[in-house]
Structure formats: structure tokens, C-alpha cells
Amino acid sequence: MDTSYIPSSQSRQTPGVPQLDREHGYFASATVTNSLEDIVAFCKDQENVEKVLKDIPAKVENFLGLKLETDASEKDGHRIIWKNSGKNPGKLIFLLSPAMNKGTVITAEAVFDKIHFREDGPSTLMNIFLKRMKQLMETGEIATTKGQPSGREEISQHKH
Amino acid sequence: MKALCWEGKHHIAVKHVHDPHILNPHDAIIKVTSSAICGSDLHLYNGVIPTMEKGDIMGHETMGIVVETGPLVRDVKVGDRIVIPFDIGCGHCQHCEDQEFSACDNTNPNFMIPEKLYGYSGSGLFGYSHMYGGYAGGQAEYIRVPFVDTNHLLVPESLTDDQVLFLSDIFPTGYMAAENCHIKRGDTVAVWGAGPVGLLAMKSAFLLGAGRVIAIDHIKTRLDKARSFGCETINFEEDDAITDQLRFLTGGRGPDSCIDAVGLEAHGHTVLNAIDTVKQKVKIGTDRPDALRQAIQACKKAGTVSIPGVYGGFLDKFPFGAAFGKGLTLKMGQTHTQRYMKPLLERIEKGEIDPSFVISHRIRIDDGPEAYKQFNENKDDFTKVVLKFH
Ligand SMILES: NC(=O)c1ccc[n+]([C@@H]2O[C@H](COP(=O)([O-])OP(=O)(O)OC[C@H]3O[C@@H](n4cnc5c(N)ncnc54)[C@H](O)[C@@H]3O)[C@@H](O)[C@H]2O)c1
Ligand SMILES: [Zn+2]
Ligand SMILES: [Zn+2]
Numbered sequence: 001m002d003t004s005y006i007p008s009s010q011s012r013q014t015p016g017v018p019q020l021d022r023e024h025g026y027f028a029s030a031t032v033t034n035s036l037e038d039i040v041a042f043c044k045d046q047e048n049v050e051k052v053l054k055d056i057p058a059k060v061e062n063f064l065g066l067k068l069e070t071d072a073s074e075k076d077g078h079r080i081i082w083k084n085s086g087k088n089p090g091k092l093i094f095l096l097s098p099a100m101n102k103g104t105v106i107t108a109e110a111v112f113d114k115i116h117f118r119e120d121g122p123s124t125l126m127n128i129f130l131k132r133m134k135q136l137m138e139t140g141e142i143a144t145t146k147g148q149p150s151g152r153e154e155i156s157q158h159k160h
Numbered sequence: 161m162k163a164l165c166w167e168g169k170h171h172i173a174v175k176h177v178h179d180p181h182i183l184n185p186h187d188a189i190i191k192v193t194s195s196a197i198c199g200s201d202l203h204l205y206n207g208v209i210p211t212m213e214k215g216d217i218m219g220h221e222t223m224g225i226v227v228e229t230g231p232l233v234r235d236v237k238v239g240d241r242i243v244i245p246f247d248i249g250c251g252h253c254q255h256c257e258d259q260e261f262s263a264c265d266n267t268n269p270n271f272m273i274p275e276k277l278y279g280y281s282g283s284g285l286f287g288y289s290h291m292y293g294g295y296a297g298g299q300a301e302y303i304r305v306p307f308v309d310t311n312h313l314l315v316p317e318s319l320t321d322d323q324v325l326f327l328s329d330i331f332p333t334g335y336m337a338a339e340n341c342h343i344k345r346g347d348t349v350a351v352w353g354a355g356p357v358g359l360l361a362m363k364s365a366f367l368l369g370a371g372r373v374i375a376i377d378h379i380k381t382r383l384d385k386a387r388s389f390g391c392e393t394i395n396f397e398e399d400d401a402i403t404d405q406l407r408f409l410t411g412g413r414g415p416d417s418c419i420d421a422v423g424l425e426a427h428g429h430t431v432l433n434a435i436d437t438v439k440q441k442v443k444i445g446t447d448r449p450d451a452l453r454q455a456i457q458a459c460k461k462a463g464t465v466s467i468p469g470v471y472g473g474f475l476d477k478f479p480f481g482a483a484f485g486k487g488l489t490l491k492m493g494q495t496h497t498q499r500y501m502k503p504l505l506e507r508i509e510k511g512e513i514d515p516s517f518v519i520s521h522r523i524r525i526d527d528g529p530e531a532y533k534q535f536n537e538n539k540d541d542f543t544k545v546v547l548k549f550h
Contacts, residue, residue: 033254057272103254128272135266138252139307140232141184143269143284148296148304149177151165151215 028126029107030134031099036078039096039104042137043080052132055146084112092129106130163217163300164528164547169207170536172218172529180296180304185232188308190244194321195298196221197528197545198329199355199423200470202536204289208424208440208447209472211273211290220246220286221328222298223321224549226308235309242312244298244305245497246329248284251310262494267306268293282494299528301549313501316509322516323508325546326360331515332500334360334421337468338368340491341417346371350406350415350458352451354382354393356518356544357468358421362391363513365419374409376402376451378427379539385517396428406458414460422451423469432477439476446473456483467492518544525549 032039042048083091090112099105108130135142165175180189198221203209223243226236236242249261256264264283268274271281273291284306287297296304305311315324338361341349349365351358354377362373366389375386378397387393394405406415424447426433432450439445455465456479465488483490507513520543523531528547535542 031254033252033257057270124272127275131265131271134253135250139186139250139266141186143250143267143293143306144183145269145294145296147181147183149161149163149180149300150217150296151163151167151173151175151177152213153178153215155176155178 026110026123026126027107028123028130029105030130031103031105032134032137033103034137036096036098036104039094039106039137040080043082043094048133048136049082051136051142052129054142055144056128056132106134161301162525163296164219164525164532165214166204166212166216166218167214170205170533172205172532174526174528175215177217177300179302182228182230183304184306185230186307186309187230188226188233188236188305188312189228190222190224190242190298190303190305191227192222192224192298192301192303192549193241194223194325195219195300195547195549196325196328196330197299197531197535197547199357200288200329201532203423203425203470203472205532205536206425209289209291209470211294213290213294216287216289216294217296217300218287219297219299219303220288221325221330222286222303223315223325223328224303227302229308233308236312236314240312241315241317242308243315243324243327243501244286244303245311245313245327245332245501246286246288247282247494247497248286248293248295248306249310249498250307256310259496259499261310261496261498263496270294285494299525299547301525310498313505315505319508320516321548322519322522322546323514324505326356326515326518327497327501327504327508329495329497330356330518331360331364331504331513332497333357333468333495334362335364335367335500335504336495337361337419337421337466338364338370340466341365341368341419341464343368343370343417345369347416348372348374348410349417349419350374350376350455351391351419351421352376352455353421353423353469354379354386355421355539358382358419359385359518360515361419361421361468362386363389363515366390367507367512374406374415376454381540382543385543400429402454403458410460414458414463416460417464417466418455418459420452420455420465420467420469424448424471424473426450426452436476445476447471447475449475449478453477453479456488459486459488461486462488464489464491468495519546521545522548 078096080094093109095107167173226240247262248267249256249264250266253265267284268281274281284293349370354375373391375391376394383393426448436448531545
């Protein structure tokens with residue numbers, strides 16, 4: 001694992017749970033059943049970031065336009081970066097480590113020069129982002145009800 | 161298509177809505193043949209479960225014929241006759257792998273709401289409020305089923321809809337409630353609520369080896385049903401000292417386990433229930449947990465209280481000291497339906513049980529709104545209503 005990223009004051013960390021410097025970013029973590037290799041492959045696919053962001057139930061100006069950094073999955077592949085070099089520069093860093101018993105822990109950090117959000121706090125949004133990423137990673141789709149029928153859009157009998 | 165929609169407290173309407181279509185690659189569309197109304201639907205009808213929206217399609221006890229499948233569906237094909245579990249599992253997360261389907265991580269698009277209220281979110285449920293995902297339910301001519309590979313039970317043509325429909329919810333729910341009691345041969349199990357869930361919990365308790373089952377309710381026809389297969393009964397309206405009764409009936413020890421198949425809308429004329437009722441009416445209380453209080457009070461030392469009855473919020477005057485003082489085990493939650501569907505289908509096929517005994521009414525969808533009213537107000541005649549389609 002890329003230990004240079006872990007501050008030395010926290011060297012006695014719990015195995016499987018990377019400790020990050022909480023000073024300069026916003027964090028969320030999730031445990032997934034996928035293998036490390038699966039996740040690296042998932043993160044290399046730009047289409048996946050678009051899918052996670054599509055219809056995300058919060059305003060995500062910061063995350064729009066995120067692009068995979070060319071030198072992603074650097075070193076031994078346990079650290080992946082999605083970068084935004086548009087008008088609001090910043091990046092999402094994903095740190096991967098084997099979970100205590102099974103699967104992989106993903107710790108995600110958002111680092112932006114200027115964080116501005118129109119709804120929810122950045123940590124909430126990070127959580128939403130990571131949960132949706134987990135859905136897509138584990139199941140191949142993101143749960144939705146958008147487009148399902150309801151009595152709010154009653155149609156005339158004759159159309160049936 | 162026609163669908164039964166929630167329009168507000170005590171208001172269900174038949175509406176013409178769009179047919180559902182495939183939204184995700186693991187979806188299927190089912191042409192509904194039978195769909196039941198559940199005691200859980202009454203909690204929505206009575207407006208005690210938050211996050212319902214006008215126009216939501218009701219229903220979570222559904223079966224029918226597959227008419228369309230998404231591109232990544234493997235185990236189900238057009239023409240299959242399936243029962244659909246009420247809880248939606250993804251089949252891939254750790255909880256699904258551990259057969260804890262109603263705790264699935266991945267099927268509630270609105271996971272933020274329960275995360276705020278409960279810490280973490282359970283699975284999505286069909287037709288059961290936006291907090292549980294806002295999925296359109298099965299009291300409609302068609303339903304979309306996400307992750308159909310995980311969320312179906314193929315049923316043989318030799319069995320009728322009525323025999324297998326309740327594998328979608330109340331039979332697994334009654335069974336899991338009894339299983340959670342860890343019944344030892346000859347045990348005495350007391351069950352609060354002789355509605356469909358309670359009745360199936362009582363039957364299941366016998367299947368799992370209980371020697372005696374004691375049913376508690378105030379609806380005579382339901383208590384008669386319980387008596388018809390060997391339960392003893394207590395009518396709480398004729399007898400208010402239920403705990404004393406149970407102590408007397410169990411040789412001074414109390415039942416080995418107690419099942420609360422009533423949930424957050426308990427009836428009864430105890431002082432505490434009167435307070436709960438007022439609080440729920442004026443919205444300063446969420447739940448009326450009087451059956452649960454009694455179950456905890458009545459249970460033997462080191463016994464188990466199993467709670468299939470639904471609760472939503474904060475419980476007032478909850479006798480936690482009694483639970484602690486007696487060292488009780490509490491087990492509860494939404495049923496992991498998928499875990500039980502196959503083994504319980506086998507029991508039906510072998511003739512060990514026919515859950516259709518709970519059905520009192522078979523109706524068409526146009527009579528749905530009136531059926532809700534009757535099922536809520538006239539429990540003597542209405543035990544279980546099944547909508548028949550197509
Ligand atoms: N855990 C789950 O996954 C799950 C699944 C299905 C249903 N449920 C819940 O199970 C409960 C029962 O469902 P049902 O379909 O049988 O409902 P129901 O409304 O038909 O039956 C409830 C019964 O409880 C009786 N009752 C009310 N107050 C009582 C009291 N103080 N003491 C004893 N009995 C009392 C009523 O008279 C009625 O007969 C509901 O809360 C429902 O939401 C839970
Ligand atoms: Zn139900
Ligand atoms: Zn799952």
C-alpha cells in the first residue's frame with residue numbers, strides 16, 4: 001500500500017482501515033465485495049464516473065467534469081485519482097485496502113481548491129457519491145425509480 | 161394500466177397510469193395475476209408511516225407472469241410464473257451474500273433518508289414509502305421488478321396462486337418470527353395479533369415444534385381461526401390482565417417466547433395505549449407499542465421476544481428495564497423473504513401447510529378502495545384480501 005500518504009502520527013492504524021489526514025479534505029468510506037483488481041478496472045473506465053454522477057440527488061458542481069488522471073492507479077495500484085481540471089480544479093482520491101475479513105475498503109477523499117455546494121455538506125455528498133459507486137461496482141447498475149409509473153401522472157383511460 | 165394509489169390518509173384510489181418499463185438491465189416486467197393487501201399497508205393507509213407521496217402505487221405481496229426481461233437477466237424468462245418477495249435484494253452485496261436480503265446495501269435509491277433517521281439504510285421495498293425507496297408496488301396490472309434474478313420464486317403450475325402468493329411476505333414473515341424464537345420441542349409460544357401474520361406465525365411455531373401456542377387478539381373470527389388449528393386463545397377485551405392470564409396458563413413461568421405480530425398500531429383500553437393513541441393522533445408520538453410492552457412483561461426469564469410487527473419511530477414508556485432485568489433476547493426486523501421462499505414452497509408442496517386459509521376476500525381492483533376501508537375497520541369479516549387480475 002502507498003504508505004507515504006499516511007501521516008506518521010497515525011502509524012498505529014487499525015489494519016484494513018487507512019487513516020487519512022482529515023485536515024485538508026472531505027471523506028467517506030465504503031466496503032465492497034469486489035476485489036482490488038476489479039475496482040482498479042472499474043475506476044479506469046471514464047463511463048463509470050458519468051454513471052455515478054447522472055441524476056445524483058444533490059448539486060455536484062465540483063464533481064462535474066471529473067476525468068481520470070492519466071497516471072491513475074499509480075504505484076501498486078491501490079491509489080486512484082479522478083481529477084477535475086476545469087473551472088473548479090480539484091480531485092477525488094480513492095485509497096483501496098483489503099477489508100478485515102472480506103472484500104475491499106474504499107476510502108475516498110475530495111480535495112478542491114474551493115469547495116462550494118448548493119445542497120448538503122461536502123461529506124454528505126461524498127457519502128452519496130461513494131454509495132452510488134458501490135452500487136454500480138457491486139451490481140452493475142444504480143438503483144432508480146425514475147421513469148416508473150405513479151398516480152401523479154394519471155393518463156386518460158383511452159390511451160391504455 | 162390500472163393501479164391502486166395512495167392519495168392521502170384513509171384515501172386509496174384506482175388510477176389509470178402508464179405501464180412500467182425496464183429501467184435497469186437486471187429488471188423484469190411482470191403481468192400481475194394476484195396481489196394481496198397486507199396489515200403493513202394499513203399503516204400507510206392510516207398515515208403513520210412517513211414519506212408517502214400522493215399518487216404512490218401500493219402493494220408488496222405480488223405474483224404474476226414475466227412479460228419482459230432486461231438485457232442482463234439470466235435466471236428468469238418471459239412466460240415464467242413467479243412470486244415476488246416484498247424486500248428487494250441486489251444479490252451481490254455482503255448482506256445479500258449472507259442471506260440478509262432486507263438489509264441489502266444497494267437497492268434503496270433514497271438511502272439518505274433512513275441513513276439520517278436510523279444510521280444505515282435497509283433494502284428498498286415495493287410500495288412502501290419513499291424512505292424505503294419509493295418503488296411502485298404490485299396492486300396494479302403490471303409491476304417492474306429490479307434484480308429479478310434475486311427477487312423471484314418460480315412456482316409450479318400444480319399449485320394455485322392462492323396457495324403460493326403469501327410466499328411473497330406473510331408466510332416467510334410468520335415463519336421467520338417463529339424461527340427467531342429458537343423454539344425447543346414442547347415450548348409455549350404466545351402470539352399477540354391473530355391477523356394473517358400472527359396466524360402464520362402460530363402455524364409456523366407448531367411446525368417448528370412448539371407444544372402450545374396462545375393467541376391474543378380481540379377479533380372473534382380471527383381467534384376462532386387460531387383455535388381451529390390447536391391454539392389456545394385470550395380475548396384482550398374480555399380479559400385485561402393478560403400478563404396474569406399468561407402466568408397462570410404457563411404454570412407461573414411465563415411463555416418461553418412471545419411474538420408481537422401487531423406492530424405500531426396496537427388497540428386496547430389500557431391507560432398507556434390511550435396515551436399513545438392521543439400522542440399519535442396529534443403527531444407528538446410515532447408508535448403505539450402496547451402489544452410489545454405486554455409481550456416483554458409477560459415473557460419468561462431469559463426468554464425471547466420476536467417482533468415481526470412493524471415499528472417506525474420512538475417508543476414511549478418502553479419497559480427496557482424489564483427486558484434487561486429478565487435477560488430477554490429481542491429479535492426483529494423486515495423479513496429476509498428470499499431466504500425462506502424455497503424451503504417454505506417445499507412445505508406447501510408436501511401439504512404440511514396451505515397458507516391460503518387466511519384469505520377472506522377475493523376482489524377486482526375496482527373494489528380495492530372499499531376493501532382497504534373494510535380491512536381497516538371491519539376485521540371481523542375481513543382477514544385477508546386478494547386482488548385478482550387478468
Ligand atoms: N416484519 C415484516 O417484514 C413484516 C411483514 C409483514 C407484515 N408485518 C407487520 O406485521 C403486523 C401484522 O400484520 P397483519 O397483516 O397480520 O395485520 P392485521 O392488521 O391484519 O392484524 C393485526 C392484528 O393485531 C390485533 N391487535 C391489535 N392490537 C392488539 C393488542 N393490543 N393485542 C393483541 N392483538 C392486537 C388486531 O386486532 C389484528 O387482528 C403489522 O404490523 C405488519 O406491518 C411485518
Ligand atoms: Zn406485507
Ligand atoms: Zn444486496
